[in-house]
Structure formats: structure tokens, C-alpha cells
Amino acid sequence: MASHSGVEIKRARADYPALAPGRAVGEEGAFLGEDEACVALGSNLGVRSAHIETALSKMKQFATILKISFLYETEPKYFLDQPRFLNCVCKIKTSLSSAQLLNELKRIETEIGRERPLVRNGPRVIDLDILLHGRAPLSTSTLTIPHPQLHERDFVLGPLMDVQPDLVHPLLKKSVRQLWADLGECEGIVAVIPVVVNGKEVILSDRRKTLLMAVCNMTPDSFSDGGELFPLNPAKLESLRENLLRSSVDIIDIGGESSRPGAEEVPGEEELARITPLLAWARAQRALDGVLVSVDTWKSEVAKSAISQGANIINDYTAGKDPNIFKVAAETGAPMILMHSRGTPKTMNQLADYPKGQEMETIAAELNVNIQKALDQGIFPWKIITDPGIGFAKRGEHNLVILRNLGRWKCLTHGYPYLIGTSRKRFISEVCGGQDPKDRVWGTAATITAAVQAGCAIVRVHDFQPLSQVLKMSDTLYKNSQ
Numbered sequence: 001m002a003s004h005s006g007v008e009i010k011r012a013r014a015d016y017p018a019l020a021p022g023r024a025v026g027e028e029g030a031f032l033g034e035d036e037a038c039v040a041l042g043s044n045l046g047v048r049s050a051h052i053e054t055a056l057s058k059m060k061q062f063a064t065i066l067k068i069s070f071l072y073e074t075e076p077k078y079f080l081d082q083p084r085f086l087n088c089v090c091k092i093k094t095s096l097s098s099a100q101l102l103n104e105l106k107r108i109e110t111e112i113g114r115e116r117p118l119v120r121n122g123p124r125v126i127d128l129d130i131l132l133h134g135r136a137p138l139s140t141s142t143l144t145i146p147h148p149q150l151h152e153r154d155f156v157l158g159p160l161m162d163v164q165p166d167l168v169h170p171l172l173k174k175s176v177r178q179l180w181a182d183l184g185e186c187e188g189i190v191a192v193i194p195v196v197v198n199g200k201e202v203i204l205s206d207r208r209k210t211l212l213m214a215v216c217n218m219t220p221d222s223f224s225d226g227g228e229l230f231p232l233n234p235a236k237l238e239s240l241r242e243n244l245l246r247s248s249v250d251i252i253d254i255g256g257e258s259s260r261p262g263a264e265e266v267p268g269e270e271e272l273a274r275i276t277p278l279l280a281w282a283r284a285q286r287a288l289d290g291v292l293v294s295v296d297t298w299k300s301e302v303a304k305s306a307i308s309q310g311a312n313i314i315n316d317y318t319a320g321k322d323p324n325i326f327k328v329a330a331e332t333g334a335p336m337i338l339m340h341s342r343g344t345p346k347t348m349n350q351l352a353d354y355p356k357g358q359e360m361e362t363i364a365a366e367l368n369v370n371i372q373k374a375l376d377q378g379i380f381p382w383k384i385i386t387d388p389g390i391g392f393a394k395r396g397e398h399n400l401v402i403l404r405n406l407g408r409w410k411c412l413t414h415g416y417p418y419l420i421g422t423s424r425k426r427f428i429s430e431v432c433g434g435q436d437p438k439d440r441v442w443g444t445a446a447t448i449t450a451a452v453q454a455g456c457a458i459v460r461v462h463d464f465q466p467l468s469q470v471l472k473m474s475d476t477l478y479k480n481s482q
Contacts, residue, residue, distance in 0.1 A: 061104075079122050
């Protein structure tokens with residue numbers, strides 16, 4: 001590996017004596033039927049995630065996409081004087097031969113705007129590489145399979161671990177899992193959530209910073225803050241603006257329908273009428289340009305309208321009760337928060353029953369079904385954030401079990417980043433005493449610290465000004481945040 005920028009390294013098969021000899025053929029033989037392949041995608045110019053998503057969509061013209069990895073931001077390799085990359089790997093099934101597949105991938109690169117670089121391994125709009133195709137190795141003048149640098153690249157092996165960790169390298173006779181372990185610590189590869197705002201890419205990651213989401217309910221009947229903002233007036237907006245800026249809030253979560261136990265459903269038109277003024281105000285504030293906006297809704301028509309008005313994220317506490325909301329997320333490219341719950345606000349408390357000792361597994365298994373529905377509708381894996389749903393169809397003891405076992409949640413839900421919403425919830429009073437939800441701020445603070453230590457991506461809170469300090473200190477302790 002180069003130790004300084006401006007160095008180009010070229011390798012040939014002879015440089016890897018450990019590799020078993022591949023079959024050298026002048027032309028690839030005839031190919032019948034379908035076979036599986038793994039393709040690596042990378043970009044470090046422009047709106048990187050958009051280039052990768054476009055490439056994946058174009059690949060559907062000639063292949064069935066079986067699985068896609070998470071998206072990773074990685075440091076450049078070989079030639080170091082260039083921007084960071086975004087990388088992923090997809091597993092496909094195709095009837096194309098390896099040579100035909102290569103030609104199709106090169107066509108996609110050209111269509112997206114790649115120009116052949118003057119420097120090998122230099123910056124590129126999009127890069128598509130065949131890592132593996134079929135079972136037999138292949139070596140021609142234009143293509144080598146498996147990819148000769150597969151085993152040394154963390155930006156390939158990391159995503160490949162998501163897709164097929166037990167796949168055995170046909171020459172090295174080691175699984176992807178073993179090859180990944182051979183690399184040792186790989187600090188330069190970080191799973192990310194890209195959000196495109198006004199044509200610019202905002203990169204979020206639970207490894208770097210826990211995001212602070214501020215609850216802004218435009219409702220008269222939410223359980224702890226109903227009527228605080230609704231209806232709006234200039235004094236309320238000025239106070240909100242000052243608190244958001246002072247607290248360094250990352251996301252404003254705007255909701256127009258209460259989800260408290262027993263709440264009545266609100267028609268979509270009324271919900272939109274409630275949230276639109278605050279959404280318009282937030283997007284008009286230059287000082288809040290760097291703050292994302294999520295819309296707290298389960299209705300597809302509300303989500304679609306809010307995204308068109310400048311919202312960036314869909315926060316669905318039902319995880320797809322309205323199945324069309326997945327289509328909205330896929331078509332708009334908005335990240336989506338999927339929360340576990342059962343029933344409706346009127347019935348959820350009667351459905352809070354989980355096998356003793358299997359609470360986490362049961363909750364995760366139920367949410368995983370909805371995650372798969374989202375993927376099946378074309379939502380990319382890096383656009384999904386989960387939420388175990390503390391306080392929704394959960395009794396006090398269930399909420400405590402979740403918090404005590406948060407370190408397992410990400411594994412149980414196959415690696416997706418997650419949000420925690422404990423703010424002012426009733427179980428805090430069950431532990432600390434008191435009944436007024438507004439007196440639960442310091443109990444909430446303890447749960448935030450536990451969530452950050454467990455690795456959560458977002459904390460959703462009402463009292464964002466005092467809790468921003470708790471979050472900053474927790475990040476400093478547990479995530480080395482600067």
C-alpha cells in the first residue's frame with residue numbers, strides 16, 4: 001500500500017504466489033443458464049450515493065439483484081490524494097457470461113459519466129468491478145475472476161461480509177469471513193446513511209456522532225406536549241428557533257397526529273394542514289439549513305407531500321401499516337425510520353405480551369418482516385433506520401429489557417442503525433416516581449446515556465436543550481466524538 005499520495009501501484013497475478021493457478025483461456029467459453037455474481041460499486045465524485053443507486057437501478061436491466069450490502073465510506077487506497085469513497089457490493093443472478101457482464105457494467109459507467117482516469121486508481125464518478133462470477137476462476141487479457149485484489153481490500157470485503165460472509169474464495173480456499181479477519185482492524189471503513197439535501201450529500205453515521213432529533217408535535221393532544229406548538233404563533237417560533245440552534249439539533253421531527261395510547265386517528269388532509277406551516281417555516285430559516293427534517297407519519301400521502309415540501313426523512317411508527325409508504329420512500333430516496341409496534345393507539349396496550357426471556361428476539365423478528373417488505377419495494381439498505389418502539393405495545397418491564405439489551409438490537413435486526421425514543425415515557429415515572437411527563441427529563445437522560453453506549457444512531461427527545469449536553473458528554477465518553 002502507498003505510504004504517501006501520488007503513488008501508483010500495479011500488480012499482476014505473479015505478485016501473489018499464494019494464489020492457486022487460474023485457468024487461462026483465450027476466449028470465455030459458451031455460457032448457458034443463470035449464475036450468481038458479486039459486483040463492487042464505488043464512487044468518490046459528485047453525489048456519490050446517487051451514482052451508486054443509479055448504477056444499481058440500471059443493473060436490473062440484465063440481472064436480478066439478490067442482495068445489497070450497506071453503504072460504507074472508506075479512505076482511498078493506492079492513490080491517496082483524492083476524496084473518500086462510498087462503496088457497496090451487490091449479489092446478482094444473470095444469464096450473461098463474464099465478458100458480457102463486464103461490457104454491460106462498462107456501459108453503465110459511461111452512461112453515468114465516468115471518464116477513464118489519467119491516474120490508475122484515481123477519482124471516478126462510478127466504478128463497477130466483477131468480484132466473483134460462477135464457481136470457476138477465469139483469466140483473460142481483459143478480465144480476471146476472482147478479482148485479484150479482492151482479498152486485500154477492506155472496502156470490498158466489508159460490504160461482501162454483509163452479502164455472503166461464508167462464500168469461499170475459489171483460489172485462496174478461504175471464506176469471506178476468514179479473509180476479513182485476516183485484515184485485522186479496519187478503522188477506515190464506516191457504514192453510513194447518506195441524505196441528499198438540495199443536491200448535496202449529507203453523511204450520517206452511528207460510529208461518529210449520535211444525532212439529536214427534536215420532537216415538534218403540531219397536535220393538540222400529544223401525551224406530553226400537546227398544544228405547546230399548535231397552533232403556531234410568532235413568539236412560539238422564535239423560541240423554538242433559539243432552542244434548536246442553542247441545542248445543535250440535527251433533525252426536527254414534525255408530527256401532526258398523536259400516537260399516544262387511545263389517540264384518535266386524524267384524516268390525512270388535517271394532518272397535512274397541521275404540519276405544513278412548521279415545515280415551511282423550518283425550510284425558510286437560513287440558520288437551520290444544516291438541520292434535517294423528518295415527518296412523523298404513517299400515511300403515504302402525508303409523507304409524499306411532506307417530502308415534496310422539503311422534509312428529508314420519513315419516520316413511520318407503524319413500519320408500513322400503509323404499504324404505499326414504502327413506494328414513496330423508494331421513489332423519493334428519503335431514508336425511512338421503521339418502528340416496532342402492534343395494533344393501533346387504541347389497541348396497542350392490550351397487545352403488550354412477549355415470551356419471557358425472548359422479548360428482544362420477538363420484537364426484532366416482527367420488525368424484520370417489515371424491513372424485508374421495505375427492501376422488496378426497492379428501498380436501499382442504507383436508507384433504513386430501525387426503532388424497537390419503546391413505549392409502543394410495551395409494558396414498563398419490556399422497555400427496561402430493551403434498554404438493558406440494546407447492544408444486541410443491531411445484530412438481531414441484521415445491522416441496521418437504530419433510533420431510540422424514550423423521552424418522557426411513562427416507564428420512567430414507574431422507576432423514578434412522579435406523574436407529570438415534563439418531570440421525566442433526568443430519567444430520560446439516563447436512558448440516552450445507555451443508548452449511546454450501546455451504539456444507537458439517533459435519540460428522539462422533547463427536552464432537547466438540556467439533553468443536548470447529556471448527548472454530547474455521552475458521545476465523548478462512548479464514541480470519541482470531537
